[in-house]
Amino acid sequence: MTEESAALYVVPTPLGNLGDLTRRAGEVLRSVPWVAAEDTRHSAPLLKLLGSLARTLPAHQHNELAAAARIVERLKAGEAVALISDAGTPGISDPGARIVAAVRAAGCKVIPLPGPCAATTALSASGLTDEHFLFYGFLPNKGGQRRKAIEDLRGNACALVFYEAPHRVLETVADLAAVLGERTLVIARELTKLFESIHSGPLTAALEWLKEDPNRQRGEFVLIVSGAPADVDDHEGERVLKLLLADGLPVKQAARLAAAITGAAKNALYERALALKE
Numbered sequence: 001m002t003e004e005s006a007a008l009y010v011v012p013t014p015l016g017n018l019g020d021l022t023r024r025a026g027e028v029l030r031s032v033p034w035v036a037a038e039d040t041r042h043s044a045p046l047l048k049l050l051g052s053l054a055r056t057l058p059a060h061q062h063n064e065l066a067a068a069a070r071i072v073e074r075l076k077a078g079e080a081v082a083l084i085s086d087a088g089t090p091g092i093s094d095p096g097a098r099i100v101a102a103v104r105a106a107g108c109k110v111i112p113l114p115g116p117c118a119a120t121t122a123l124s125a126s127g128l129t130d131e132h133f134l135f136y137g138f139l140p141n142k143g144g145q146r147r148k149a150i151e152d153l154r155g156n157a158c159a160l161v162f163y164e165a166p167h168r169v170l171e172t173v174a175d176l177a178a179v180l181g182e183r184t185l186v187i188a189r190e191l192t193k194l195f196e197s198i199h200s201g202p203l204t205a206a207l208e209w210l211k212e213d214p215n216r217q218r219g220e221f222v223l224i225v226s227g228a229p230a231d232v233d234d235h236e237g238e239r240v241l242k243l244l245l246a247d248g249l250p251v252k253q254a255a256r257l258a259a260a261i262t263g264a265a266k267n268a269l270y271e272r273a274l275a276l277k278e
Contacts, residue, residue, distance in 0.1 A: 005079065007075070007080050007108070007109040008081050008100070008109070008111065009111050009113060010083050010110065010111070011028055011083060012113060012115025013025070013043075013115070015088055015121065016192040017193070021046075022113065028113065029052045029082055030053075031080075032054050032080040032082045033080065034082070035052070035056050035083075037056050037084050038058075038094060043056065054082070057070055057071075059095055059099060060095050061095045064095050064098045068099045068101075068103065071099060072103060075108040076106070083100075087116070093163050119135050125188065125198050126186040126188075126198075126200065127186070128224060130158060130159035130227045133159040134153070136162050138162070138164065141168065148275070150176060154179060154228065159225065162223040162225075164221040164223055166219060166221070169210065170211070170217065173187075173223070176223070177207060178267045178271055179267065180225060181203070182202065182265065183202075184200060184201070185200070185206045185224070185225050185226075186225075189221050190218075191220075199216075236262045237262040237268075237269055238264075240258040240262055241255065242276065254269075
């Protein structure tokens with residue numbers, strides 16, 4: 001390819017299978033004098049394999065603003081820079097967005113390359129028929145904040161796409177089931193890698209499925225939950241729930257009655273009732 005000077009190339013790298021690196025991405029990484037990498041040690045083998053002689057500079061979540069300043073300096077000097085993360089597309093639940101914003105603010109050119117992304121890869125194999133999807137990324141680490149975030153998404157008719165780490169996947173799936181109730185969950189694990197697996201089934205049964213085999217809890221996860229049923233009015237469920245609580249009914253009984261009256265998910269109403277009490 002013909003290298004364009006003073007441009008920041010946003011370059012997706014493979015999720016695991018090196019064969020997924022596009023020809024254009026390889027050419028860019030070989031031709032630019034600088035590569036800004038989330039982890040320079042992690043990216044070194046890939047650059048060596050490609051025969052890239054580019055100098056590297058770290059650009060991770062803890063130094064993103066400082067890295068952006070260095071990159072703008074290189075671009076102002078007329079040099080091209082490629083931006084990569086450890087895997088997938090920079091700026092998608094990975095460092096990169098602040099760098100791109102700083103480069104654009106400085107009046108320099110940004111050139112995005114298409115390529116691997118775990119979210120779209122998992123969606124293509126999900127089999128879900130929702131017309132739209134909402135990419136959320138990583139939910140909060142703390143349980144209360146995580147359940148509140150899920151609660152805020154409960155009425156969304158889009159398929160919900162989350163990333164999750166292995167040490168939190170059980171807690172996250174448990175919270176998804178408690179708040180969202182009867183939905184379909186697709187668990188995509190280790191995409192494009194040796195132990196890739198894609199499982200689809202009822203959200204309420206997913207926790208037990210994961211616990212049946214510890215190997216199912218390993219690796220990097222994409223979790224996709226089908227959208228809210230169109231025939232359930234979540235606002236009406238919450239309205240009835242508040243009325244029952246105001247009449248002094250216990251949380252559990254209020255949630256059960258509100259679910260029976262409106263058709264909203266009982267577990268979700270129970271979680272909402274607890275939140276209202278707090």
